Amino acid sequence: MEWSMFFVSIGIAVAGYFIGDGLKNFKNPNAKSLFDSLNEDDEHQLIKENDVHYFIGISREDTKSLIQEHSDIPHIIIGGKVYYPKDKLRKWLLNLGE
Incomplete structure (x- = not known):
């Protein structure tokens, strides 16, 4: 039971990050995402x-x-x-x- 709650909380945190990142760039569709910045090298x-x-x-x-x-x-x-x-x-x- 404790491990399942841990994984659920990690999933919610990751989903919150991606939703927040998407909302941050909502009005700027040409903004670089996390994956684009990794390819800058x-x-x-x-x-x-x-x-x-x-x-x-x-x-x-x-x-x-x-x-x-x-x-x-x-x-x-x-x-x-x-x-x-x-x-x-x-x-x-x-x-x-x-």
């Missing part, structure tokens, strides 16, 4: 050239051909090594098929 994260195929989800050879065919892929060079900004690469891939 992607904006400044860099992917090494050797690891970009993991992010794209294709083989290493296919990634090399994609990079050779599309010179406009967003990248930066630091100390002779090529890095790809994760957020810009994601947006570039979404616009690639259009």
